[in-house]
Amino acid sequence: MIVFVYGTDIDKVSKISRKNLETLIKKRPDATFFKMDDETFDETKFEELIFSQGLFDKKFIVHLDRALSNKDTLEFVLKHLDELAESESAFVITENKLAKGAFEKIKKSAFRTEVFEENVSAKPNKTEFNIFLLADAISRRDKKTSWVLLYKALRAGIAPEQIHGTIFAQIKNMALIKRAEEEKVKTSDLGLHPFVVKKASGFAKNFTQEELEKLSRELVIIYHDVRRGGDELSLALEKFILKL
Helix, strand or coil: CEEEEECCCHHHHHHHHHHHHHHHHHHCCCCEEEEECCCCCCHHHHHHHHHCHHHHCCCEEEEEECHHHCHHHHHHHHHCHHHHHHCCCEEEEEECCCCHHHHHHHHHHCCEEEECCCCCCCCCCCCCCCHHHHHHHHHCCCHHHHHHHHHHHHHCCCCHHHHHHHHHHHHHHHHHHHHHHHCCCCHHHHCCCHHHHHHHHHHHCCCCHHHHHHHHHHHHHHHHHHHCCCCCHHHHHHHHHHCC
């Protein structure tokens, strides 16, 4: 079975792809999940996922996340469309741009196709988002505002990696200030800009040293888990904020 989510509205395509995957995982709790993109796609592994369920009676949920931007991968997947369509495993194909011929072939084979094109003519002029507003809301432990600002940052086109880095730096600064204050060390010796010291010092009062160290560790773990194929970074950051 193929579920095809396509279009230039990147936010909508990502959201609907995630929704489809969550639904499939709930319906098939025993299925094994795999994700491949343009860098991690492996033809041998992909063939195993197509054909092995008949041998071992095991179903898979496979997310091809914008893997078809690679010409060789596209040709390989198009060659196996019939097998994908007939498979009892589920293949969610997420793409933002394909040649018309490739799009039509996948659409014809798909069990369901959802298309979300960006309305450029109706798109308002973007204003630059101040990412430090998000870091400050987290530092105030304002969960609701932090969650809203996270999605504003993502809609403004700020990469999740940049958001993660900004939050991590703010928490790290608060931890440094907190430790310096507890150990009676001059904050001027930390090598931070006076403005950063003043702001971090005010926010640090909202946390214990142990809490700041725990949050810092969680952000490091989130980063490495994402690289190992865990949650998407934007989703992991949302979970992090909701646990504040």
